[in-house]
Amino acid sequence: MPLPRTRFVLIETSHAGNVGAVARAMKVMGFDDLVLVRPRWPDVLGRAEARERASGATDVLARARCVATLDEALEGMTHLCATVMTPRDFGPPTRSPRAHFKLLLNQELPALDGQASEADFVQKSELAVALLFGSERYGMTNEDVYRCHVALSIPTNPTYGSLNIAAAVQLIAYDWCQALAAHGGGWGAQAPAGVPDHAPADAAQLGAMLAHWQQALVAVGFLDPAAPKKLMPRLQQLFNRAQPSVEELHILRGIARAMQDAVVGGRNR
Template structure:
C-alpha cells in the first residue's frame, strides 16, 4: 500500500535525517517535506549524518511548497497530535486505529508538524483521524524522529509486519546416564576436598541433582563439570601429607 510520511515546516535538518532512518528500518521510503526551514535540507550534512545509511530515502524525498502538493496519490490523511482539536477529526491511538486502514484505503499519508509548534489546526482539520501516542501524563513531548518511528512501526505491524529470524537451535541436553555419572564424580570430589561428609550427607546430593536436572546441561557442559571435579580431586591429593 502507498505510504507517505509528510513533514510540515521542519526546522532541524538532523531530524529529517533521523526520520529517513526511522522510515527505512520499517520498509518505507516515500518522504515529502512541506516548506522546510532550509530549501537544501535533504543534502545538509546534519541530515545525511543522522540518516545513518538511509540516504536513499533522502535522495528520493521531495520538497514542496504547500500541503496540497504533497497529497497526490493518497486518500487517507492521518494527523499526529498530542491534544484533540475542537471541530477536528476523531482522536485514536495508532495501535487501535491503524489495523483498520488496510481494508479502507488505497494510500495513506502520516502528517507531522514542526518541532516547535506541532501541526496547525487547519492542517489537522483536513485529516481523517488524529493519531495520538499515549505518553506519561506529565511529559508527552516526543522528538519528531521518535514519533515517526513509533507510527512507522505500528503501521508496519498493521500491514503484517516483518518476520523474525529464528534463533539458533538449542543444543540437546545430556542423557540421564551422563548426568548420573557426573553427579557421582562430583560426590566423590566433594568428599575428597572435605566439603561433603559421607557419614552425614544430609540433602546435598539430592539438591545438586535437582539443580542439574533444572539446568539440563549439554554433553559438553557435563564434560566441563567432570573436569572441575577432577581438578578438585587433584588439588585434594596434593594437599594430603
C-alpha cells in the first residue's frame, strides 16, 4: 500500500517552548508537517524560546503553519487520530497508538469495527494521517475528539498519566515511525503526490458536508437545535467509518439541498 502523509496538529498551544520541543521530537522521527491551530502567540514559530527548544529542528518550524480553524489544519487529511489521557464515554474507539497503527497499516480496521467491505479496503490504501494534540492545560475538547476516527491513549502509570505535550508527540511519533518501518516505509515516509479518484474525502470536506446536513435536518424538523443531543457526533462517526469519496459527498450534499428546497417549496404553496 502507498505510505501515508503524516501531519502533526497542535490545538491552542500556550507555551512557545513546547512548540519548539514538538518540532524537535518530530524531526528526530523524520516528520516535518506541523500545523498550529490558534496558538496563544501568533508569532510563536519565530519566538526565541521556540527556536531554542527546537535544538536544530528550526527547519521544521520554518515549514510549520499557524491557522485559525481546525478545518484548515485538516485539509487533505483522511484519517484523524485524537490524543486523550482517559477514554471518553462517547465518541471514537480508544486504542493504544501501537495497536491502532498496526491495525491501520494492516488494513484490519473495517473487520475490527464490523464494517468490512471491498470499498473499505480500497479506500484505506490511500491514507493521509493527522495526529491531533490539545492544549497543555485542557487537552482536546469533546467536539474535536468526536471528529476523529480513533482516540489514542498512551499506556502510562494509572496513578499518574500526565505527559508533557512534546513527550506525547515523541512517543506517538516513535510508534507511528516503527509501524511505517515495518511496512517498508523507513523514516518519515510520505505518500506520492497523485491521489486516485476513489480516495476518501478529506476531513475538511467531510466537515462541510456534515454542516450542510445539520442545516437540512433542522429545516425538515428532524434536528432540534435547542436540544441536539449527540445526533451530529453520531453522524460524524458513521461517516468516519464509511470513508465516503468526494463524489459520494457531492451526492450527500445534493440530498441535503433537496431537503432544504422541499421545505422552501412547501412554505411557498
